[in-house]
Amino acid sequence: MSPELSARLQKYWRANERLIVVLLVIWAAVSFGAGILFVEQLNTISFFGLPFGFFMAQQGSIFVFVVLIFAYAIGMDRLDRRYHADED
């Protein structure tokens, strides 16, 4: 593998890792953060009548998970195009 190619691969990979870290921070914040660690504090806030922490633990986090996966797929589509690494 040429040094130039491996430098480009490195850049591509760093960009991928950055996107993953951002999305995983959100993933942990909505589930472990809002749903478990800070659930008591958030339960004092009412979300249409449901305690907000409880809502995040039972439904809210799941909706966010779905969005995160599609956000990753779309983000990687753009990255692949930029690096010409997309498949036909």
Add this chain to the structure above:
Amino acid sequence: MTAEAWTFVFIIGTFSAYLYIGWWARVRESSGFYVAGQGVPALANGAATAADWMSAASFISMAGLISFMGYDGSIYLMGWTGGYVLLALLLAPYLRKFGKYTVPDFVGDRYYSDTARVVAVICALFVSLTYVAGQMRGVGIVFSRFLGVDIVWGVVIGMFIVAFFAVLGGMKGITWTQVAQYFVLIIAFLIPAIAISLQLTGIPVPQAAFVTSDIVEKLNAIQIDLGFHEYTQPFTGKTKLDVLCITLALMAGTAGLPHVIVRFYTVKNVRAARYSAGWALLFIALLYTTAPALAAFARYNLITSLHGQEIDQVRELEWVQSWEATGLLAFVDKDGDGKLTFAPGEAFLVSNAVRSNEPDMTNANEIYFDRDIIVLSTPEVAQLSPWVIALVAAGGLAAALSTAAGLLLVISSSIAHDLYFRMLNPGANERQRVLVGRIFVIAGILVAGYFGINPPGFVGQVVAFAFGLAAASFFPVILLGIFDARTNREGAIAGMLVGLLFTVSYIVGGKYFGMPDWCFGISAEGIGAVGMLLNIAVTIGISRVTPAPPEHIQQLVNEIRLPAHPGVAQVLDEGHE
């Protein structure tokens, strides 16, 4: 038509469809047999993954569990969905690029070691056998409850159906029947949930009714009146740390389960793997966001229609009669006032998790209901027509059969591909490989059927095992294999062994030798999270003090990090931003 007649019609109808699909999708080549020829569209793979993943337990038991646990039931909701984020971002695209047939393939090749391959095969077999026994049991139970057929016959019929499409069509047959099974199971789950939501709140979308109606608020008030905790109050049965660990272990375990991972080998390319993980979770979320609503509504409904009512009047209700007959619902008038009281504690004495008919006089509770009733009885409690009851039976069977089929393929490929072809007879031709694969599907079905008919007493407990093992072994070893190029054979083997030994000894010690939960009070269900962290620490540590992996492994890692095929490296070389 009666519910039984409808059930008969639905089961014959859906089973004929599965058989037809199995026949239509029959295969000859090993790539068709093991990875469906890698031509499954992202959307179809999403539906197949959802059916593969959602088992009899997700369909029948989960809403009931949540209904009993309240907030603490969130461990299943978050744990069994959050794992897909890990899978989609950290594992699936790269494993698809790697492009072979199984998880042990990756472990063995990436760590250039047959020892690692064999450890992976043993884990895959253990996890899958544990799981499949429960599925066959689920099939038997649905048959016996809805058709009055003996459990043994139910299991045998289920074995025959799975054998037909798994043996003929391998992964291809399994994939397309799973797509059909997803639609059966989701419709069967949603119709009763929508009906009960409409009845209680007038809102046809259970997810919206859960948030915007006042049912949960009312349920909280009733719970306090009757001496329970509020339904939404966190950490009533488990500590915060334990909830955290169980959720993490279920997430990492989900991402590491071989029968889920292998589904992502079947799609066309890396891009399809990323999107199909999204579709899979969307399809799963449809059930998983309905379940907490159903759990709260059904609990509210059961309490308000039973507590404080005259026993004689309650017994005139048709659904009460039919479920009391199964023993899953039972009453006892402890105080002799002729009215039912619902209160904390067991209505009847329980020994070894089996309910006796002796009332437990240490508390005031006079109502016993099995957690499985929540989903199974909803159509009757909501007074839906008999065909909906039949639909729920067909849905439970679809959930159990689709998961069983996926697991059987992992069992078969672990032996026929990883052991026979990769280690014993690498010169085997296509015909031999498919034949051996088919033989071990049948062997797997026989073993699963045996355990379905004679369930080992530990089935309930080993679920913790399956997730703990997957979290403490597969997940870290695949993750580091992709993201840390420096991880070598020595590190990976040491890490897997430490993670496995720690997790297994903690679970076995706690369940069978009365060992206290010495690790900060973390329960057996959550200890896989600690095993996973240990595995990662040991793998990274040992890798740094032993020789780096050889050059061709470095190249393999570079290769799987790039989405497109090697030819594209050229394009990338000349490419400009």
